[in-house]
Amino acid sequence: MTASRRPLIAGNWKMNGKTADGVALASGVAEKMKAAGDVSFDLLVCPPFTLVSRVGDAIKGSGVMLGGQDCHTAPSGAHTGDTSAEMLADLGCGCEIVGHSERRTNHKESDELVLAKAEAAHANGLVAIICIGETESQRDAGKTLDVNGSQVAGSVPAGSTAKNTVVAYEPVWAIGTGRTPTNDEVQEVHAFIRAELVKKVGADEAGAMRILYGGSMKPGNAKELIALEDVDGGLIGGASLKADDFWAIAQASV
Numbered sequence: 001m002t003a004s005r006r007p008l009i010a011g012n013w014k015m016n017g018k019t020a021d022g023v024a025l026a027s028g029v030a031e032k033m034k035a036a037g038d039v040s041f042d043l044l045v046c047p048p049f050t051l052v053s054r055v056g057d058a059i060k061g062s063g064v065m066l067g068g069q070d071c072h073t074a075p076s077g078a079h080t081g082d083t084s085a086e087m088l089a090d091l092g093c094g095c096e097i098v099g100h101s102e103r104r105t106n107h108k109e110s111d112e113l114v115l116a117k118a119e120a121a122h123a124n125g126l127v128a129i130i131c132i133g134e135t136e137s138q139r140d141a142g143k144t145l146d147v148n149g150s151q152v153a154g155s156v157p158a159g160s161t162a163k164n165t166v167v168a169y170e171p172v173w174a175i176g177t178g179r180t181p182t183n184d185e186v187q188e189v190h191a192f193i194r195a196e197l198v199k200k201v202g203a204d205e206a207g208a209m210r211i212l213y214g215g216s217m218k219p220g221n222a223k224e225l226i227a228l229e230d231v232d233g234g235l236i237g238g239a240s241l242k243a244d245d246f247w248a249i250a251q252a253s254v
């Protein structure tokens with residue numbers, strides 16, 4: 001964390017939540033935000049598509065931001081089951097996750113496709129949260145920096161800015177496992193990602209761009225992770241499903 005970059009605490013609900021519990025969770029987060037008044041961080045919830053509209057209503061006026069978890073590259077058309085960035089913007093989303101490792105793995109999403117999705121987000125005024133990260137076998141083979149470097153090169157659109165883009169480093173082996181890299185390892189990868197971003201978007205934008213850590217971030221480890229120089233917040237899965245835990249992580253950035 002560095003004073004010049006405002007922390008972003010983002011909750012990725014993944015495929016979790018039906019109407020009642022999703023609205024209750026969103027309302028719980030919104031109440032804490034309202035009670036806190038002025039805060040020094042940005043807070044974002046990314047519910048599943050089915051709940052975007054209802055969650056948007058529940059957080060209205062609280063300062064909590066709304067985001068999607070994925071989008072199609074086209075604005076509209078014959079794409080059964082897909083949702084466009086334009087549709088997300090229409091529902092009040094300001095951000096959108098693209099290239100999450102679960103989509104890269106389960107839906108065979110390539111860097112090229114992720115880049116096109118980020119461009120679709122940008123074209124619709126959305127902040128693209130572009131996810132990258134190595135698998136356990138890539139890490140064991142000593143390829144962590146290579147993999148993250150090539151994902152930055154391939155997934156981040158040229159001309160991205162600190163205003164319209166956030167990068168989330170999520171080591172695949174740390175997602176949902178309770179395991180995390182050491183603080184030194186996290187800082188090393190984040191600093192490397194920022195250096196790679198310099199090549200892509202220039203020093204000014206790369207210096208201002210937020211790089212989030214994701215993968216088993218919890219109330220118990222958030223403070224030390226977010227305190228690292230090049231960690232500008234978190235992309236949180238499991239712990240974002242409890243308002244108290246999510247809020248405790250946000251407080252760890254203060």
Ligand code: 13P
Pocket residue numbers: 012100170174175176177178214215216217235236237238239
């Ligand atoms: P967990 O916080 O459950 O490890 O998930 C991280 C993640 O994938 C967020 O996008």
